[in-house]
Amino acid sequence: MRTLKCTFLFLVMFIVSGCWDRMEINDLAFVTGTALDLTEDGKLLCTLQIAIPGPKEGGGSSGGSGHMGNFYVITATGKNGTEIHRSLQKKSSRRLFFSHRSVVLISERLAKQGIHDALLDVFTHDPRNRLKTYLVLVKGGEARNILELKYPLKQVPIEAVNEMQISGDDLAVTLRDFFIMNQSEGIQPVLGAVELGDHLKDPNEQIFKFAGTGVLKDLKLAGILDENETLAMMWVTDKLKFGRITTKLPKDNGEVGMMLNHTDSKIKTKIERNSIKFKILLEGTGVIEENNSTLDIDDPEQLKIIKKALEETVEDRVQQLLFKFQKKYKVDSVGFGQEIYKNNPGKWRQLRNQWDTQFQEASISVDVNLTINGAGMVHSILEKQE
């Protein structure tokens, strides 16, 4: 009798606590990407890219027949996320499965209007969303064009965005990063941006490329930084894994390129009664990749000139970037406010409400220190050897 009771209790435990969401894998529609646009009448236009599982094995397995663009796209309009989701589900025979989504694309027009309504709520509430999903701004044009284009490399084209985000020196912002930035004190979120690129030989195939960084202020797009500014920003925020910088040498008009292998950044705050001062220390190590000048890298004296020129260029770029942040966009995307919050929380409490204006007045100095470790395989210039 006791065992019977125990067995019964066990069964109850199974049934009560079991998660009955059994779903065969071939009854799911795997959403690989979402694009959010704004329609003419101000509604949200949501586009889903759904992967079509590859051809059944056995049939037509001879050779790579090139099943490119194994996906289809469905769209729906609506005022809010739930409404859109419902109408999207109606268009799909299989249950939409969002956990494999790698990218959420937002059009520039929508971003300018503000992404709070469209995004944060839907994405924060639904647990099926993967926090590793990349959030990407589409510069110019409609976001859904990116989803529809045929990318030559991948079975599921949008996976390419994923790969590009990981591999490049471009800014990669995941939902998680975005949420953290958005919720943190003294920093405004930024987004990576892409735009449509060249057409390939096959007119149906087109690539897309990275196009800098979208700067948000209060979840509205304030502006888009270009490639060089993005590099500077990533360096300052210590997100740069590697990058390339080039500079023109002052005297003989030659150009020198350097590849950075390792970068580091420190922001020091100095708060006085009336003024707030920041000092950015940038460090970078790398190798000379290109040298079109007449200078000889083997000569330490001449190398110093190159080093100085490179450092000045970086400093210049960072200053330009800071000018943009402080004067043009008036947004603290680097997180200077956060530095104050970390080092001096009491002061930050006073400053918080007026940080918008205080940030514009803050004086920021930049100090760059580069270490050149080598010059690759060929040390001297090719021309000299002739």
Next chain:
Amino acid sequence: MRRFKRGTTTRYKQILKNKSSILQEDMDKTFTSDIEQNESCIKEMFEDCFDIEYRRIDVNHNRKWLIIYIDSLIDNQLLEEHVLKPLVTSSAQDECHVNAEELTSELISVGTTSVSDHISETVSKLFQGHAAILTAGSSKVVTVCIPGLAKRSIEEPSSEPVIRGPKEGFIEHLSTNLGLIRARIKTPKLKTESITLGDYSQTCLVMTYLKGIAQESVVEQVRARLNSIQVEGVLDSGYIEEFIEDQPYSPFPQVHSTERPDVVAAELLEGKVAILVDTSPYVLIVPMTFWTGLQSSEDYYIRWPIATFVRWVRFLFIHFAIFAPALYVAITTFHQEMIPTNLVLSIAASREAVPFPAMIEALLMEIMFEALVEAGLRMPKQIGPTIGIVGGLVIGQAAVQAGLISAPVVIIVSITGISTFTTPRYSLRNGIRLLRFPVLILAGTLGLYGIVLGFLGIMLHVTSLRSFGALYFSPVTPLKMSAFKDVLIRLPIRMKSRYKITPEHEEGD
């Protein structure tokens, strides 16, 4: 052990009562000094038995000796040379030996002899390959041991092959088996206690242990459990295993059985008790722990880093053998978000045409695989290759091409099949084969949660199992770090890494 004790004390008494009643009447009968009466008594017993032989030797036309033996069990040459010849010679010389002691000490040149006046004792000797010599005018009967039953030669054990290590295996002959062990442990401390079991089979069992190393309590327990066995016939050591194991309903073997004398010798040195059963090439060893099942004798013959690596491989694959199909089913039907995107798409693609749910698919294939294994075992060797073709091609490739089964399931089932056979001990392997199915069903209904439940259930069971007082999962639970030298790693033997098992008694035991 608690379980064993509770039910058994009353059972023992009953059994003993029954046992004695069967044999009681025969036990009491003794031979008389009248040889004619003795002969007719035996003849009555062996009525309708074709293979019993009676050989008379007369002195002065006076019946002097009667030799009784079972033709199929004795060696005729030995009989002629060492029994008949001296007796006939002495009869010709008209010498009269009446005394049984005189007979054995002066005439019969055979090693093992015995003297008795009990009919039952003499009869049981007849079945062990003895010839009985009845003397006129004496109630003492002499039996001489001249066994001649054909036996298999010592071969490499088929169930536990090794590459490096001794290739001898036990055979069906008890004293040969005992000799194989004695050849490895040459000390009088190796005790061999004999006990006869089976009302009809009268099978001889030998319990052997190293005195001073084996725990006295374990020896005592083995002795008690063996003595309590009541059975008509013992045809293999499997019969004994079933009677003496602590938990008969467990899928895990609690008695270690082996065909290898070197394994028995090693286990004896670890303080275990071995039980040899006549007519069975499998020797039982108790107590057994779970980890014994994961160790091969070869672990100790190859170099220790490799042995350690191999042990890890086995440990990894024992999990595969239980959980691989369950994990596949759980993840593809409940937790699709756990699979990398590219993989999920190719799995989805291969499942596109399959009509069954993943769990049914996996179950079907697993059962098919078990059928293949079983058929491969039972079928005559000549048609063995057919199984390979039918199994490999039809079930593997054709089923996938026909869209009945998806390719990933075939892969998973193959992996599981291979994993099962990495477990070196046959009996543990069988337990694992069985456990796969409940876990698979749990996974198919409850997902990963079900697998966790299944795992917990298995762990609860395994950790509470006992084998002759020793905890089955020791030394992992209860944790005993000093014993880890020989569980998942095998440290060099010079570090005295072999783990001596000590039974842990429950409180209040």
